[in-house]
Amino acid sequence: MSPVKLYHFPLSAPSRGACLAAKVIGAPIEIEIIDLFKKEQFKESFLKINPQHCVPTLDDEGFILWESRAIACYLADKYGKDDSLYPKDLKRRALVNQRLYFDSSFLYVKIRAICYPILYQGVKEISKALKDDLNGTLGFLNKFLESSKWVAGENCTIADTSIYASVSAILAVGWDITQFPNIQRWLKQCADLPGYTESEEDAKLFGEAVRKNLS
Ligand SMILES: N[C@@H](CCC(=O)N[C@@H](CS)C(=O)NCC(=O)O)C(=O)O
Incomplete structure (x- = not known):
């Protein structure tokens, strides 16, 4: 291959x-x-x-x-060796797609709105409005994870890998997620995914680059 x-x-x-x-x-x-x-x-x-x-x-x-x-x-x-990561079943696939769109049009957009100006436009602090906006969106993610083990059901899907990449970026910047226990639980599960360690190390480099510009 x-x-x-x-x-x-x-x-x-x-x-x-x-x-x-x-x-x-x-x-x-x-x-x-x-x-x-x-x-x-x-x-x-x-x-x-x-x-x-x-x-x-x-x-x-x-x-x-x-x-x-x-x-x-x-x-x-x-x-995929089977369809568990991206189900063929119409409704299960639709749920994975919904979470992917949630990530691309809500979660990641809010993370980018915080980090991009710090990295590239000389912004030195994160406004309360941006903080509240992201925490509101993380609250939705926490809610999704209240009723299921992974973000789109009982097994890991590509919605988890996508959302994990977004969440790990803001965590590396030092975001406080103590108010989101379900996200904390889910993050521990993500640590067992193949490729997690490399992804985490790279997220840390991103976090360092952002934090360096903040101080
Ligand atoms: N929605 C896109 C976003 C991709 C994106 O914004 N990539 C940025 C890095 S985070 C990039 O390549 N920026 C360079 C550029 O646009 O010139 C995706 O999920 O792939």
């Missing part, structure tokens, strides 16, 4: 999400680093592949795909 290429930047949460999904699925991937701090996403060779110049981007023998959650869905459908 020839590996699929994943253009990746370890400090990017979406990129870590795609990478972690690939590891959990057991997909054969070959990583090529695109260093966003060195602006490598604007290299002509990468722009030819992805004119939107973002990571993660997948190249499966010329089939190009970006958007971390779309990549996770593709890899799960193509390489």
Whole structure:
């Protein structure tokens, strides 16, 4: 089985999400680093592949795909040993999709709204409005986890790997989640996922980069 290429930047949460999904699925991937701090996403060779110049981007023998959650869905459908990570059953799949959209359009958006201005725009503190907004969204995640073991049911799915990548980014910045016991429980489960340690180390590098700019 020839590996699929994943253009990746370890400090990017979406990129870590795609990478972690690939590891959990057991997909054969070959990583090529695109260093966003060195602006490598604007290299002509990468722009030819992805004119939107973002990571993660997948190249499966010329089939190009970006958007971390779309990549996770593709890899799960193509390489999953069964459908547990991305169910074929209509309703179970719909629930996984709902959680993936929750991550892409609520959770990660709020994390990015906090971290991006600190990393790239000289912002030195996190406003109360942004803190409250993210805590409100983490509250929803905590609620989802009240009635199920994993974010979309009783087994791990690609919604967990995606949401874990987002949550681990803000945790590495030092976010307090003591008010979210279900998230704390779920994080302990995530620690057993293949690829967790590498993902966690990369999240820490992201956290350090953000915290350095805060102080
Ligand atoms: N929704 C996208 C977000 C991807 C994204 O924002 N990637 C950022 C890094 S976190 C990036 O590549 N930025 C560089 C650029 O856009 O030039 C996904 O989930 O893949």
